[in-house]
Amino acid sequence: MATLHTVNKSPFERNALESCLRLAKAGSSVLLFEDGVIGAMRDTRFSEKITQAMGDFSFYVLGPDIKARGLNDDKIIDGIQVVDYNGFVDLTTEHDTVQSWL
Amino acid sequence: MKFGIVINEGPYTHQASDSALQFVKAALHKGHEIFRVFFYHDGVNNGTSLGVPPQDDRNLTLEWSGLAEKHDLDLVVCVAAAQRRGILDEDEMGRHGKSANNLAPGFRISGLGQLIEAGIQADRLVTFGD
Numbered sequence: 001m002a003t004l005h006t007v008n009k010s011p012f013e014r015n016a017l018e019s020c021l022r023l024a025k026a027g028s029s030v031l032l033f034e035d036g037v038i039g040a041m042r043d044t045r046f047s048e049k050i051t052q053a054m055g056d057f058s059f060y061v062l063g064p065d066i067k068a069r070g071l072n073d074d075k076i077i078d079g080i081q082v083v084d085y086n087g088f089v090d091l092t093t094e095h096d097t098v099q100s101w102l
Numbered sequence: 103m104k105f106g107i108v109i110n111e112g113p114y115t116h117q118a119s120d121s122a123l124q125f126v127k128a129a130l131h132k133g134h135e136i137f138r139v140f141f142y143h144d145g146v147n148n149g150t151s152l153g154v155p156p157q158d159d160r161n162l163t164l165e166w167s168g169l170a171e172k173h174d175l176d177l178v179v180c181v182a183a184a185q186r187r188g189i190l191d192e193d194e195m196g197r198h199g200k201s202a203n204n205l206a207p208g209f210r211i212s213g214l215g216q217l218i219e220a221g222i223q224a225d226r227l228v229t230f231g232d
Contacts, residue, residue, distance in 0.1 A: 008117070008230075034117045064124070065117075085128035092226050093103050093134075100229040102110065 002027055004095035008034035008102065011046040016101040021049065024099075026056040031083070031091055033062035037069065040080050047077055054079050062088060105129055106224030107139040108217065110231030112147035113162040114155070118230040119148050123165055125228065130173055138176045138220040139166075141209075145231070146184040149177070151206035163206045170208030177209045178216045 005024050011017040017039045020030060030053075032040045039046055040061040050059060059080040066073060066082070073082055083091065092098050107126060111118035126136055141148050148163060155161050170177050179189060184205075185198070191211050195203040205211060221227050 006228075008121070034121060085124045086132060088125060089129045089132055089134065092105075092228055098226055098228050100231065102229065102231040 001096045002029065002094075004028070004091050004098045005030045006098065006100045007032050007036040007039065008100070010035040010038035012038060012044075017046070018049070020101045021053050021057070024057060028056075029058040029060060029091065029095060031060045031062065031088065032080075033065050033088070035069075037061050037065045037071065040066070040076050041071065042075055042077050050077055050080070060087070060091060103225045104135045104137045104223065106137050106217075106220030106227040108220075108227065108229040108231070109139065109141050109145035109148060110143045110229065112144040113153070115144065116232050118145070118232060119162050119166075120160075122228075122230040123162065123169070125230070126169065126175075130169075136173070136175055137224045138178055138216065140217045140220055141177065141179045141183075142217065143180075143183055143231070144187070146179045146187055146189050149179045149184070149189050149206050149209040150204050152204045167206050167208040175208070179205065179209050179211050180217070181211050181213050184211055 005020050005028055007017045007020055009016045060083050061080050063082045063084050107122055109118055109122050113119045153163055190203045191205040192203050
């Protein structure tokens, strides 16, 4: 049973992303949106954690929230897929449950 | 697919109401059904008709009301959370002897049972909050 985990906080602000990665079951997916998109950026002290977790999880990031923060898609860690709101909806239907890490 | 949506954060606080609105629009556009949108905790503040955001800013309450009218959405505001925050419909105004009511069009006040029911009836329950 695959779960979609959504994380909407920057890893520099709260530990939602770290908790999610620690507790989520392998095979789950993680969508970073709102301030959570900061966690998808390359060359931060959290980038390595994401890269290491890629063996267990699929990572997605919400493109409109990257643009809303003046950030660029080319700063995203390799292997994280960019989706729009339609893609967000598709992710929720493709997984069995959705867990929001608020 | 049937969606239940929970919004736990007020408008203009962070981004929960905006994200939920975009998500609901996308889901409707893709032909999914929105079984219910449940406004809980500070999320009930999305249901006040008395907000006057600047003209060049989005009016989230109007957006929700408009979307509810267009797609016949069920926008439910939690009664206990609403009473604490001064969100009242006409019935609640009378019951509590208040002089005004402010629930925006398209919203209705009800209880937590509506959230439980959404969790049971919907195929996916997606929560937006702070």
